[in-house]
Amino acid sequence: MWITSCLETVKTPTVVALGNFDGVHPGHQTVIEPVWLAAQQFRATCAVGSGAIAPVPTVVTFHPHPREFFTGKRRDLLTPLAEKVAQLKPLGVAQLVRLPFDHDLSCLSPEAFVEQILVRSLAAQEISVGENFCFGHKRAGTAEDLRAIAARYDIPVHIVPMYTLDGERVSSSTIRDYLQQGLVRPAARLLGRPYMLVGDVVKGQQLGRSLGFPTANLCLPEEKFLPRLGVYAVRVWVQNEAFPNALVLPPADPARQPQPGVMNLGYRPTVDGSQRQVEVHLLDWAGDLYGKTLVVGLEAFLRAEQKFDSLDALKAQIQQDCDQARSLLTTSP
Structure with a gap:
């Protein structure tokens, strides 16, 4: 996948899905689908040797998130860049354009955004957005405004209805709310997959090893959104060593079998920990x-983080956590 933040290096022409797409959940996927279909239709109908250039299936997003730009507060992400790319590839996306969201971009009128970004820079042939998409200065432009403005350039716009599941709106904010409460299964239902933490294993204090439960200490992207502190039953995939520099997330690689495990996310109060850590015991x-690199899928929240009176008490609780996790992971699909 071609990834760029510079409009001068965009591969054109394009068919474009516009949005933030944090999480790449099923609602996002329905917005992206028309882009892939448009590119496929072009290839199916364009005569060989015609000289026409196939449009590049493209997702256009914003970096930083507009809310982060306006508030000055970092917005943690369900899918940092590497995860987002890994989720977009199976959807047929060939290019990710991360528009730098700055003062100049925020001041563009809806008309100027379409003319300068979508027409001139991206050479968009078709556009897809969700029905709640807003753009332009002070979010003045709606999805219907985008359709009307793009029509002046003969660019069709697909407006995709809000995606719901069993009557519940599927949104990144709802997924975040569930995760903050430790409700990983409702979050997974909306995501269409378990929520995953992806990180490199780094050396820790090896306290777990001394207790008989060696742990892998994960270094996560700084902007990764973390769920409620506590202990989780997890399934863990070890990064495919055949492609060490390409993140392949399950189930894209069905040959990789997960390992059952227990994850502790927190400050380790029993040993007076001062830094938040992610520790996984397989x-x-x-x-x-x-x-x-480990890919850790959250399956169930077991308990909140707590301080124990002794290391022996901690060790006994960890054994209970492991037994509970094994039981849960054995009985659940």
């Missing part, structure tokens, strides 16, 4: 994980 693993 229930059926023997081997060196240092330097490897």
